[in-house]
Amino acid sequence: MISVKVGFIGYGSMADLLTRQFLAHADVAPKDLIIYTRSENAKLQEIHDLFPEITIAKTSLEVFEQAEHTFVCVLPLGVLPVLLENKVALSSEKHVISIAAGVSVEDLKQVTTNAQYSKLIPSLTTSVGIGTSLVNHDMAVSAANQAWLNDALGTFSTVQEVAEENIDLASDLTSSSPGFIAAIFEQFVQAAVRKSSLTEPEVFQMISNSLAGTSKLLAEQGYTFDSLIKRVATKGGITAEGVELSQDKLPAFFDELLQRTEAKYDDHHAEIKEQLKELF
Template identity: 30%
Template sequence: MRVGFIGTGSMGSILIEAFIRSGALNPEQVVATNRTLSKVERLAEHIPGLQVARSNKEAAEGSDLLFLCIKPLEFKEVIEDIRPVVTGEQLVISITSPVLLRHLEEQLPCKIAKIIPSITNYVLSGAALCIYGNRTMPEDEVLLENLLSHIGSPIRVSEQYTRISSDLSSCGPAFLAYFIQKYAEAAVNATGISEEEATLLASEMTLGTGKLLTTGGFTPATLQKRVAVPGGITAEGLRIMEKELGGVFYDLIRTTHAKYDEDVEKVEARFFGTQVD
């Protein structure tokens, strides 16, 4: 199997490295290109055997799976490059949420899927969201999910829930990391504990909490109930968090959805020439 990658930025390189490190793919099966060729050449130096394509067309031609790891407004140009060489048997996979399945199905003759990976896939963990177009067959979906299962948990979602699913699985690590950073900073400022020790403790706590919520049989609510003794310190802390943070999460979701809608409009304008105010 030959797997092509167009785009070796942050997420493209994470996927390539994770697939190879997990044993899902051998380096010789991967061909990659990037708008700045020096970036993919450096990646190939780091991963002996990785093939460097000199153009988008070269990466696409003959690839059974082709991952498009590019920014939303770059899709039109890339699609125009690869359209002459893409065939109906290939599976093209976008990792960009504002580019909709119908956008790609209207522009390319092949099978289309969309995945939303997470930075957690770098450590072979977390979710990889899977969304399929009208032309994919069950065997295509099994092939892609078997590949993704080496670097995380493939989870099928409806395209209408792409944004909120991405908030939770893909943006979530950054949001959670911000919480840990601020929690540790407050501990340092209030008590004098070292930043290194505070960050380590908070990070290990996060790892353990994740295991409790996935394999430990707890839900967020039951975990809080188990830890927080009525009238105790944890219960008092939860009371303050509910008071101060309760509305933040609604604002967060409204903000990410507004940005997503704006990006979809820009993609529509780019592809079809519609007017964006």
């Protein structure tokens, strides 16, 4: 991969994840990274201590001016103001990648149509080399810039291009799902503790091993959820009882889960629309 300058504006947990994965797996050298954040934090200090060649910019404008690809990793309501403040630097050669939920590529283009915009929804699971990076490229993004982003992310994740109308729901399935899965199985842990003399750490170890093993069966042995159920749940057996209960109770739970997250995304989109009216 040809050496290019990569920038980050904002340096929270996801920016730190991407930075570390790019350095470890993609062909990105520390000297090619430039980072700006309004307030320095422990994550930024730690990565700079590890890689002193990384440039810490004094302004966001420095990042946009120097980087070919700039990841905007600020809160949703901070994205458009950052772009507006630096509009002068957003030329047609600049590739801007926003990771903010609720901010569409079309929203970004309200600032200026000169730059090339992509949207990225990363996932915590990619920090361990397995997981999905959701990407949506505007039509103006060059083939070379699309390839750079997809190839860089592809060194540590599965890259899936998703249409804007599906990206919120897809985010539930990738970025949010580790939290949903953890919440569901935390309840499984507590139910087992209530039902037995096993300790919480003992139960957690059993279930976490089962989750890890299930993931490997799915990833490495070609199982689907349905085929795995058929492999494990003998008709009329104990496992089949739990499967039957899940099939009875869980559809309503997941329907409501997606309804609630959709409503929250709608709130984000409404806030951005109001912000657009104020800014323009």
